[in-house]
Amino acid sequence: MQKKQKSDTYLNALEELEDIDTEMKTTLCTYIRNHEYLLRARPQTIQHDDFHPANLLIHKERFAGIIDFQRMDWGDPVHDLHKLGFFFSRISVPFTRGG
The missing domain is CATH 1.20.5 (Single alpha-helices involved in coiled-coils or other helix-helix interfaces)
Incomplete structure (x- = not known):
């Protein structure tokens, strides 16, 4: 596994x-x-594995995409969310909570 x-x-x-x-x-x-x-x-799929604000593209205040796929990995997609508390809470607590 x-x-x-x-x-x-x-x-x-x-x-x-x-x-x-x-x-x-x-x-x-x-x-x-x-x-x-x-x-x-848990599901097992391709995951970004380096999901944080510096890898998000924003255009005209809207989400436009994700960059930096060098760390892609096979695993549980929830693993991409484990950094939310570290990186996103300083920017947006509602985003970190999924709101």
Whole structure:
């Protein structure tokens, strides 16, 4: 399963980090492993994988497109939304919430 492989890659990278408290790492890894079953029913499609304001084209105050597809990846389309809170909330909280 592609999503499981991606999750494992991220978890392995987390486990290799040295600047994170060991207890925090264990808590995060345990939480993720205990909830991996939620991935099974999720769709798997091509995703942009780098969705943030700098990659949106706006023309005359309207959405005109998306650029920068170098990081396209195969996975859950909800993964594209995980950066909304980091990048968009400073610009538009309603957009971040889907409104």
